[in-house]
Amino acid sequence: MVSFGGIARKFFGSSNDRQVKGYSAQVPAINALEEEMAALTDEALAARTAEFRRELADGKSTDDLLVPAFAVVREASKRVIGLRPFDVQLIGGMILNDNAIAEMKTGEGKTLVATLPVYLNALAGKGVHVVTVNDYLASRDAEWMGRIYRFLGMSVGVIAHGMDDDARRAAYACDITYGTNNELGFDYLRDNMKYERGQMVQRGHAYAIVDEVDSILVDEARTPLIISGPLDDRSDLYKSIDTYILQLSDEDYEVDEKERTANFTEDGTEKLEQMLAADDMLRGESLYDIENVGIVHHVNNALKAHKLFTRDKDYIVRNDEIVIIDEFTGRMMPGRRYSEGQHQALEAKEHVTIQPENQTLASITFQNYFRMYDKLAGMTGTATTEAEEFGNIYGLSVVEVPTNLPIARDDQHDEVYRTNEEKYAAIVKDIEEAQGRGQPVLVGTTSIEKSEVLAEVLKKANVKDFQVLNARYHEQEAYIVAQAGVPGAVTIATNMAGRGTDIQLGGNPDMRFEREIDAAVEGEERQAREAAIREEIARLKEEAKAAGGLYVLATERHESRRIDNQLRGRSGRQGDPGRSKFFLSLQDDLMRIFGSDRMDGMLQKLGLEEGEAIVHPWINKAVERAQKKVEGRNFDIRKNLLKYDDVMNDQRKVVFDQRLELMDAEDISETIADMRSEVIDAMVARHIPENAYAEQWNAEGLREDAQTHLNLDLPIQDWIEEEGIAEDDIHERITAAADKAATERAERIGPEVLPYVEKSIVMQTLDSLWREHLVNLDHLRSVIGFRGYGQRDPLQEYKAEAFELFQSLLVNLRQNVTAQLMRVELVQEQPEPDLIQPQQMEAHHADPLTGEDEFADGETLTRPMANPAMANPAMAPEARDAANPESWGKVGRNELCPCGSGKKFKHCHGAYV
Template sequence: MLGLGSVARKVFGTPNDRKVKSSRPLVEKINALEPEFEQLDDAGLIAKTEELRQRVAKGESLDDILPEAFANCREGARRALGLRAFDVQLLGGIFLHRGNIAEMKTGEGKTLVATFPAYLNALSGNGVHIVTVNDYLARRDAEWMGKVYAQLGLTTGVIYPQQPEEEKREAYAADVTYATNNELGFDYLRDNMKSELNQMMQRGHNYAIVDEVDSILIDEARTPLIISGPSQDRSELYRTIDTVIPLLKDEHYTLDEKTRNVTYTDDGNEFLEQHLLGAGILPEGQTLYDPESTTIVHHVNQGLRAHKLFTKDKDYIVRDREIVLIDEFTGRMMAGRRLSDGLHQAIEAKEGVDIQPENVTLASVTFQNYFRLYDKLSGMTGTALTEEEEFSEIYGLGVVEVPTNRPIARVDEHDAVYRTAREKYEAIVGEIKKAHENKQPVLVGTTSIEKSEFLSQMLQKENVPHNVLNARQHEQEAQIVADAGKPGAVTIATNMAGRGTDIQLGGNVDMKVMQALAADPDADPEELRSRVAAETQAEKEKVKEAGGLFVLATERHESRRIDNQLRGRSGRQGDPGRSAFFLSLEDDLMRIFGSERLENVLQKLGMQEGEAIVHPWVNKSLERAQAKVEGRNFDIRKQLLKFDDVQNEQRKVIFGQRREIMEAEDLAEIVQDMRHQVVDDLVDRHVPAKTYADQWDAEGLYVAVLENLGLDLPIKDWVEEDGVDDQVIRDRLYEKSDAFMGDKTDKFGAENMRQIEKQILLQTIDAKWREHLLTLEHLRSVVGFRGYAQRDPLNEYKNESFQLFESMLDSLREDVTQKLSQIRPLSEEEQQQMIARIQAQRAQVQAQAEPAPKPGEAEAEAAAPGFVEADPATWGNPGRNDPCPCGSGQKFKHCHGQIV
């Protein structure tokens, strides 16, 4: 009997069906325009783009021009790539433009889908960012889809690591910019550490389309992006602690795999104390419970986590004597990414590689808060529905399931559960051999490098040829994936999320053509392509007869999405396919999340060696376990976000203030307000209002004014005058300090003084913000304990961080006022010393960086006529950003115009 919900869905359709149905008329409008756009020549397509741009500039909405823009884009893609978008691809583009996540199955052409909303939104002139999961995809998609945008008269850019600044600036200025989430986040932080507007790269956050949106906005959202600088070297401490950890026995610590947490027992603490005293790390008479031992306890805890929670070849690999982390979701190496709080150093000590110094945070942001900066956000993935609640709650994004172009013909089998891992792997090898002999390609999914290599060894013993795709084979990734659909191919992969290359039955024609051309460069490309296409088609038919791609998973992942991503590799574009999961009671998920009951059932059934239980109930119970883990991970991310939201409000204020300072031509008013506020604070402190003169601290005020304002004033005499109150003193200090700074401005020159004020303001803000971030980190690490006192840690964090922020702003005003009061023009002797120092530095840099000029070769740039190194009067009056008249090629402000 059908439930009420099922009956209602049959009558009214699901909300998803209604969204799809309501958008169909728009697709029909686009299709109706197709003949008109086919008649346009190439110049006509570009002219159409210009016309649409003009209409948007005059106030027409993007929704109004959508049918024409999509029709133009479809025709541009057909001419540039030979690809005509299907109706379902247009539907996907419409949902993306409306700020949704479009769930589209693997092989449905998401890369092309993104061009439609990107083109439409780029017409506003504010730029569009298309976000990918790795640099390879960013470059590939920018080059591939860039042809479509060029056909339509738009520019395309790509952002990648270690990119030259000028090239990066051009890429951000392009109409459509492809980049990874990491580079976008880091550039945002770097921009907000710059000291001049023209050094900033990003030009705002208009619209972003996030590819593999679940991977970027959910899986990677647990880790904030951090720009850090080195702090003191503690490598010996890590090495010494690392000699103690391996001596621990099981009774010295408790390990909770569910929460990935490990702590010392009382016995463990005693054991540690003895060994740390013996090693000289813990001073005589001091215990681990003393406040002075906080740093040691922290490092000892990190040492324990490094040994018990982080496994080589699963969580990291050792490459060129460096620890390289592995992304648990994609199985890729994360070069340059480091764990914070000394954990990375503890792993380096464990593996005996060089220990890099710890870092202090200079700036940080979470992906959640970075992507919420965009005016409009959308995303694409094959698997989003399981995380619909999180997308809606955190990002305000709806999820729309876009129908496939052809019905899915894949057969998804029930999970097979074995008693032991050995039995499971033997069954897997048997299945692979059978499929290989039938010429059916097999994609085998594993959860770690270690397991993929273990299975590889088993297949080698059975003489089954195969490819392994994990973090170690990162460079050959596209080739391995492209070959995975050939008849009888066996491919073992750690994770298939965001691989970017489709597994096509029979093999990938483009890849085969590229290989053939590399082997024989003189071959005719057209003739070669038609021959390769014919061969591939024949092989595709063989694979179809064998049952299509067989996806065989060796374990369930913590997240249903990752399993679905793997499954989705089979059965693309209506191809036949098959998927099966082989599990054992020794798998991590089964072991951690209640395999006892299942084991009892298996024992009662009296299962034989090598026999498996296959039943829909098993699938249901496993999905419930996965849903529990997903729920817990969502709670962790939500909690992380609540704390980061507090910091984010402060980050916006500071970054906004920095930008205002950089945009301002004249900061004299801001600086004066700060100075007057400092005066108010000093007077309030030493000469409180509505008090008698004998209660005033004239001596203290004199010292504070001398220290903070640089003024030696007869304050004691003022206090003794008749009729003087706190307001009179305040007004006199305003007047004297303003006159003092006005005199300085005359000596330096107004333009120089403005630049000095700007640089001092920015430098002080940056230094104070760094200190504040460190204080917030420390507050965050201890505030959790307030829960024991029945106080909400989040509220405590909000209140205290707000107080800390206020006191930071107070000290900022004092620091800026103090620094400005202390600056003075250089004496002639100091100028000579500075010039000598600059010359020495330049000579050193040139000796290191440039080859010696050949005899008779002229210098690159001559000094300005009449320029005399020792006489500033001959330097002319260059602007701070003009080339230095000495001919060094540097800006004046970085050379002879330095302010010391």
């Protein structure tokens, strides 16, 4: 039975067809300008850029200039790099200009397509970012396509790993900037840790085109970018908490070894609360009050360390350190550490030296980074299967661009074998047959390990001349992948290896010129050698076509259909012949998902013999259904992670926007006065309850708070004893005393220095509290899932408590800034600049496929300070001054506070810093 939708598509075309038709309507207008552009001199063609910019300044929009701008870029491309964009490439460019994703098959020239909208949007002068998956592609594309932009009078920059801030700033200042997603994201995070606008490297987020958009915005988006640094020494905290666990009995906790969980019972929670309260480590009445989220995290870690981790099974103690043992291989993993304080809990348990825990200083997901762009677009060969995710998360539609020539590839049905051994035997046989007739073969694997396993199998079978790639050495691999179309070549690659490089039958001439002809060779000699290489490639191409074109042989189905389609799409570029086939076994990861045990039994009953394959369209459909299930589950996981990150992202925006306002403000004295006023409001409200009698007012508490937060010793008790005194009178007297003290201090410091001192203290305090807040959010996130057992929505609970923690951050910010500024004094002796060590930071981004940290080799980032001599303006050279917290140095949490209040530091000034 034919559906109504099917009939409608037959007569009116699909939604995608109608969109493409709409874009196609502008193609004749661009083509009509071709002769006019061809008649212009190089100078006149380049001068059109200045004309377009004038028109934009006069009120025209970029869409108004699309037709003539595309015509200019097409002509420049012909003259500079010898490539003329096809009509379908013009359509791709329009899609990219329209906040959408252009899905274009491999070999359709996506790199060239991007030049059209990049040029058009760069005319506004706000900067365009072209994002690639690795440094090699960023450098290659910036050089290759940069020739077109420079010809038209535009500047081009590239961001690469290892560049210093000055070089980065210059690259971002260009009209067009190429870079990887990691570098752009880390630059954004680092910029929001700077103290002056002039130190920042990025200048905004106007327009970005993301190449291989599915890889960056879906695959890589599973893990956030993180900049971390070491925390202060907290070994006393870990040791104290460890002693509490030793005092618990079996009734105080429950352990589920199967699920690897350990939880406190009600009795255990009560015991812990009593022990924590006795040591002044409990805030409020309950262990599960929001103020104790960090303590809850650490006591849970300590319980796991004692009850779930077994010495000499999960870890060993060697050379005064804890070494993890891999649960699968039984091998030691030196250098690897458990995160989130778990390793420190084990170190406390075994009484070895406790190493500092790394603290998240800044983090962001790719979803939230790329959603900052005013205009975002992407291009890839495979995006349709993830269209829902692109639409829901990024607001990007996916438009499939027709190929320039019809696809002639033969996509064959999957072959399914019972065991891996049978599958590999069939693969070896197929490769030998293809190599024998001169057909190039690209063998796709799902991981580096499986590439190496297959390579061993081919070696044992004496298969000659094969290459193994695994997406680790991008530049070298790009050359090998580019030559994978040579007759008889066998190239084993993971799905990511050499991505962004076109496989041409016969080989890639440009890469061979680069490898085989010395750069010093010029003139007629160079032309002759290039012509000889082109002639050889043309001959090899005909041989490869006669043998059937590129054969993509996949050794396994990936959990995502999109990645299978990427691999398949390597063959059959620009109308070339080709074929593809997937070899599966019931022992493959994906096949196990939908009951391969039952299928194995069924195939044995049907009499399937060893080495025999089952081939049927139903198998393809069954595998596709399994893939859809996995894709749906992964999407749900990413969507759920994003919901939690959105909570932090809203707070991140507030903090980062506040930092920018502080940087830009010349004078923040009004902000400081507002903070001081709010601190006084809170103090008075806390100790003088509304509608309470004077006898109920807490005079001593108010006096202590005035001493702590305002550095004022005020006769509060005397004031309260005055007849007829009102709450407003107390408030006014405290305010007047604080304003007078602040004015006198400002006069001593001087109007030239004071604005800088105020801004420096506010920004450093904000940064310190934000870092502490990130740690609290991490700890909250790790335990919030337990709320689900109480029939409460963990996400809503997380939102509520994260908001409460953020409100606490703002209160602490006001109190901390006020307390410091009411004590600050300008000290003439400045410390030696080399005594102030910039904070050490590390960048992290886990590879979503392997779990390995892509920056594990140790990218150390040094945080620049605005002015080292002024970074801590009240630093005294000698002993502690009670009135000057900046002179105290490091104070132990349980020491008496140096201010003389008689309280422990953690309950006095230590509560706010």
